Amino acid sequence: MTEPILRVRNLRATVAGQQVVEDVTFDVPATGVTAVLGRNGVGKTSTLKALLGLYDRTGEVTLAGERIDRLSTDRIVRRGVGYVPEDREVFAGLTVAENLRLAERDASPRRELVADLFPDLVKRSAQRAGTLSGGQQQMVSLARALLNDNRLLLVDEPTKGLAPKIVTEVATALAEAAASAPVLLVEQNLEVISRLATTVVVIDAGRVVHTGDAAELLDDPDRIQRLLGVHTSENAA
Amino acid sequence: MSTIVLLLITGLGLGALYFLVASGLSLIYGLMGVLNFAHGSFLTLGAFAGWEVARRLGADSWGIFGLALVVGAAVGAAFAALTELLLVRRLYERHIEQVLVTVGLALATVALFEGTWGSDPEFIEGPAWLRSTTDVAGAPIPNDRFLAIGAAVLVLVGIVLFLRYTRFGLIIRAGVENRAMVTALGIDVRKAFTLVFAVGGAAAGLGGVLASQYFGYVSPHLGAHLLIFAFIVTVIGGLGSLTGAAVAAVLVAVLQQFANYYWGVGDLVVVLLLALVLLVRPSGLLGRSA
Amino acid sequence: MTSQPTTQQTSTPPDRATAPLPHDENVPTPARRRWLMLAGGFALVVLLACLPLLAISLPGVLPGPTYTPGTLQVLALALLVGALALSYHLLFGVAGLLSFGHALYFAVGVYGLAIVLDRTDLPLLPAACVVLVGGIVVAHVVGAISLRVTGISFAMVTLAFAQAGNVLVRRNPAGATGGEEGLALDTTHVPDALVGVMNTRNLYWLALVVLVVVYAVVLWVERSRAGHVAAATRENEMRVRVVGGRPYLVKLLVFVVAATLATAVGMAYLLLQSGAVPRVTSADFTLTLLVMVVLGGVGSRWGAVVGGVLYTLLDQRLGALAASEAIAGLPSVLRVPLSEPLFILGTLFILVVLFLPGGIAGAAQRLSHRRRREGARDLMEESA
Numbered sequence: 076m077t078e079p080i081l082r083v084r085n086l087r088a089t090v091a092g093q094q095v096v097e098d099v100t101f102d103v104p105a106t107g108v109t110a111v112l113g114r115n116g117v118g119k120t121s122t123l124k125a126l127l128g129l130y131d132r133t134g135e136v137t138l139a140g141e142r143i144d145r146l147s148t149d150r151i152v153r154r155g156v157g158y159v160p161e162d163r164e165v166f167a168g169l170t171v172a173e174n175l176r177l178a179e180r181d182a183s184p185r186r187e188l189v190a191d192l193f194p195d196l197v198k199r200s201a202q203r204a205g206t207l208s209g210g211q212q213q214m215v216s217l218a219r220a221l222l223n224d225n226r227l228l229l230v231d232e233p234t235k236g237l238a239p240k241i242v243t244e245v246a247t248a249l250a251e252a253a254a255s256a257p258v259l260l261v262e263q264n265l266e267v268i269s270r271l272a273t274t275v276v277v278i279d280a281g282r283v284v285h286t287g288d289a290a291e292l293l294d295d296p297d298r299i300q301r302l303l304g305v306h307t308s309e310n311a312a
Numbered sequence: 313m314s315t316i317v318l319l320l321i322t323g324l325g326l327g328a329l330y331f332l333v334a335s336g337l338s339l340i341y342g343l344m345g346v347l348n349f350a351h352g353s354f355l356t357l358g359a360f361a362g363w364e365v366a367r368r369l370g371a372d373s374w375g376i377f378g379l380a381l382v383v384g385a386a387v388g389a390a391f392a393a394l395t396e397l398l399l400v401r402r403l404y405e406r407h408i409e410q411v412l413v414t415v416g417l418a419l420a421t422v423a424l425f426e427g428t429w430g431s432d433p434e435f436i437e438g439p440a441w442l443r444s445t446t447d448v449a450g451a452p453i454p455n456d457r458f459l460a461i462g463a464a465v466l467v468l469v470g471i472v473l474f475l476r477y478t479r480f481g482l483i484i485r486a487g488v489e490n491r492a493m494v495t496a497l498g499i500d501v502r503k504a505f506t507l508v509f510a511v512g513g514a515a516a517g518l519g520g521v522l523a524s525q526y527f528g529y530v531s532p533h534l535g536a537h538l539l540i541f542a543f544i545v546t547v548i549g550g551l552g553s554l555t556g557a558a559v560a561a562v563l564v565a566v567l568q569q570f571a572n573y574y575w576g577v578g579d580l581v582v583v584l585l586l587a588l589v590l591l592v593r594p595s596g597l598l599g600r601s602a
Numbered sequence: 603m604t605s606q607p608t609t610q611q612t613s614t615p616p617d618r619a620t621a622p623l624p625h626d627e628n629v630p631t632p633a634r635r636r637w638l639m640l641a642g643g644f645a646l647v648v649l650l651a652c653l654p655l656l657a658i659s660l661p662g663v664l665p666g667p668t669y670t671p672g673t674l675q676v677l678a679l680a681l682l683v684g685a686l687a688l689s690y691h692l693l694f695g696v697a698g699l700l701s702f703g704h705a706l707y708f709a710v711g712v713y714g715l716a717i718v719l720d721r722t723d724l725p726l727l728p729a730a731c732v733v734l735v736g737g738i739v740v741a742h743v744v745g746a747i748s749l750r751v752t753g754i755s756f757a758m759v760t761l762a763f764a765q766a767g768n769v770l771v772r773r774n775p776a777g778a779t780g781g782e783e784g785l786a787l788d789t790t791h792v793p794d795a796l797v798g799v800m801n802t803r804n805l806y807w808l809a810l811v812v813l814v815v816v817y818a819v820v821l822w823v824e825r826s827r828a829g830h831v832a833a834a835t836r837e838n839e840m841r842v843r844v845v846g847g848r849p850y851l852v853k854l855l856v857f858v859v860a861a862t863l864a865t866a867v868g869m870a871y872l873l874l875q876s877g878a879v880p881r882v883t884s885a886d887f888t889l890t891l892l893v894m895v896v897l898g899g900v901g902s903r904w905g906a907v908v909g910g911v912l913y914t915l916l917d918q919r920l921g922a923l924a925a926s927e928a929i930a931g932l933p934s935v936l937r938v939p940l941s942e943p944l945f946i947l948g949t950l951f952i953l954v955v956l957f958l959p960g961g962i963a964g965a966a967q968r969l970s971h972r973r974r975r976e977g978a979r980d981l982m983e984e985s986a
């Protein structure tokens with residue numbers, strides 16, 4: 076096994092005086108997709124935000140051998156970390172082209188790749204992002220990250236609330252992205268996980284409760300049940 | 313009829329001054345969440361800088377008046393940028409403390425201006441044209457009104473172009489919407505903070521030179537007086553909205569002129585308008601609803 | 603009824619040898635602590651009440667010995683400003699409402715009473731009641747509207763209303779306020795004991811009573827259910843709403859109580875200064891209140907009082923300093939800033955915000971914590 080791209084040790088984070096990440100430790104391998112699983116509200120999003128310095132945090136985070144837990148968010152990102160946030164967070168008042176232009180941080184952004192992956196966005200480049208459908212906004216959000224050459228991609232629930240056909244498109248784009256950079260993916264959709272993930276990290280109540288091979292976990296419905304609770308009723312709630 | 317035209321154009325001139333102050337306030341608030349109480353001091357210092365230029369080099373030439381405008385804007389911009397770098401930045405994301413620091417700066421600088429230039433108004437000179445009038449539909453309009461309106465329009469257009477067509481403008485517009493996401497795209501948004509302060513300070517400094525022409529004097533309290541109405545304008549227009557600030561500046565100033573002329577209660581009517589807007593639309597005319 | 607400054611003096615500096623350990627009998631238990639605070643506060647109030655009968659001189663701090671009218675005037679002013687800062691503490695420190703218009707309610711007290719005494723034949727007490735009711739009404743109306751917005755917008759809106767008050771006073775409607783000149787106190791219906799330089803000590807005692815009453819009311823509100831809800835709202839409004847609280851009503855209540863206290867203080871201020879000037883309605887005046895509370899320490903009752911008293915004394919002394927010959931001889935780079943009290947106070951304020959979070963109260967607390975911790979550690983090491 077080669078060196079992990081990201082090492083996380085005893086990560087804790089607080090928001091508004093409340094501890095939302097208790098004690099998180101895991102590695103992200105240098106290739107493939109690492110899926111972060113867990114029920115709603117256990118702290119998956121907060122973990123990603125803490126990694127990026129968007130929440131106040133303590134602990135040790137190492138990206139390709141370099142400590143990044145003291146750096147500001149923009150510095151971490153410029154070290155080569157792409158971020159696709161939960162709920163997309165496109166700039167609604169900016170056009171699609173402006174959203175993408177803002178995200179270009181490399182000297183030679185990969186505009187062709189993005190145009191190939193999301194031809195729809197090219198057509199709508201002058202449209203305000205706020206007027207796009209949810210799926211289109213997700214593509215803008217993914218495209219913003221994929222424009223740059225990343226050492227690691229953090230992707231938070233990219234298929235949340237999307238129609239099945241779009242879910243497939245998003246998963247395809249992610250598979251493409253994973254071919255060139257490791258991905259840390261928060262995802263609730265087990266089908267997407269089984270298609271993409273190589274490794275899994277399960278979080279509960281702000282702590283890591285399981286790490287291991289993805290296929291192994293997916294083959295064990297009882298274990299999934301135990302770790303993730305009753306998934307279907309959770310989604311209904 | 314001629315009275316109405318006079319009130320309308322004078323109101324527009326006053327609105328122009330309000331806008332020059334409110335535009336910076338609104339941008340700064342929109343991007344950084346900071347209510348800048350020192351903004352009035354940027355204006356006052358700009359006004360005094362312009363006045364000093366005119367006093368030393370001769371007041372009635374257009375060239376020197378132009379220079380006074382440039383110096384006023386530059387001094388306002390420099391003062392504002394320093395304020396951001398030395399005081400506001402140290403309190404990153406602590407909004408209440410940031411407001412408090414600007415309050416302290418406002419108190420201290422106004423006192424310093426009083427110490428330096430005295431607390432009484434200094435009457436100003438300028439190109440002769442500014443002190444004469446032009447007939448519009450039978451109404452004799454003081455020419456400084458046109459100058460203020462023209463300058464405010466130029467500033468508005470300038471800021472809009474800057475926001476639309478430069479990378480910094482793009483960062484500012486995105487930052488007003490969602491600052492955290494801008495940093496998560498790898499952008500150091502703090503550079504934009506200094507920049508909006510400088511832009512806001514330049515508009516205020518320019519406004520200072522124009523306001524001293526409009527009112528006919530400079531005084532250490534010029535900025536504080538305009539600042540309060542600029543606050544009202546930003547709240548009515550919607551915090552963070554440049555267009556909102558422009559619309560509200562005109563609305564407030566014109567209303568104020570008419571109410572002052574017919575009932576002598578302009579300032580009170582403005583506060584009433586504010587109360588009304590808050591009751592009907594707490595986020596302001598063009599503000600995003602919370 | 604307590605005044606905590608003394609408590610700090612009497613109960614905190616724990617002697618290292620007797621520093622608290624879990625079962626040490628010297629540990630101030632909560633009940634014991636409260637008793638100590640009460641006793642200390644009482645002692646301080648008694649001491650303050652005796653000042654006019656004593657001849658204490660603090661050169662550099664007070665203009666003369668404590669029994670002289672000039673000094674009592676300054677001290678009374680300091681106590682009233684302390685009381686006003688305390689009422690602002692209720693707004694900002696407890697409920698987290700950053701108001702820039704608190705001077706309005708103070709001004710209602712000052713100008714309201716001046717006008718009622720000037721225009722009617724009401725004796726002092728009934729007149730004061732009328733003004734108090736007026737203050738409550740104004741606070742209700744303005745509070746109900748301004749509290750529709752929160753945070754920075756609230757600050758601006760309160761500022762705007764206060765500014766309207768300022769404009770009104772300067773306009774001198776129907777000759778009622780005297781415009782820029784201000785309005786002298788009409789003493790026809792004021793008891794003789796409260797009029798004239800020779801009675802300054804009575805006014806001083808009145809100021810002390812006002813401060814004690816304001817302190818009691820603030821303490822009572824803070825300890826009440828409404829006070830707790832207000833504090834919870836400051837921390838997290840959403841959560842209060844979720845558990846069925848009514849943040850708006852609670853905030854309005856606190857707003858009105860704070861305003862009413864300010865009105866009461868304003869009336870005492872009128873009697874002390876025997877006149878009303880437009881400065882008390884200005885935005886600057888509210889800003890100085892904010893300066894006092896932050897200087898003393900946001901969230902601390904005694905901090906607010908100390909901030910108010912300190913500010914007043916500093917302002918007086920700096921004014922005297924500005925006029926002194928030592929300053930007049932300096933080169934203008936130094937002379938100009940040093941002869942402007944507000945410049946020095948504003949700069950001091952900036953420094954406190956930047957480098958002394960929690961103000962004086964915060965610094966005192968850190969100091970006493972450290973001492974207590976060190977004391978405890980020493981004792982542990984000894985017993986080990």
Ligand SMILES: Nc1ncnc2c1ncn2[C@@H]1O[C@H](COP(=O)(O)OP(=O)(O)O)[C@@H](O)[C@H]1O
Nearest residue numbers: 090091095113114115116117118119120121122
């Ligand atoms: N900005 C915030 N303010 C307050 N609480 C938050 C915030 N973000 C997250 N939380 C709390 O932290 C916990 C973890 O949230 P999150 O990380 O979003 O969970 P997940 O992504 O696993 O669904 C939740 O209880 C949530 O209420």
Ligand SMILES: [Mg+2]
Nearest residue numbers: 119120121161
């Ligand atoms: Mg989440």
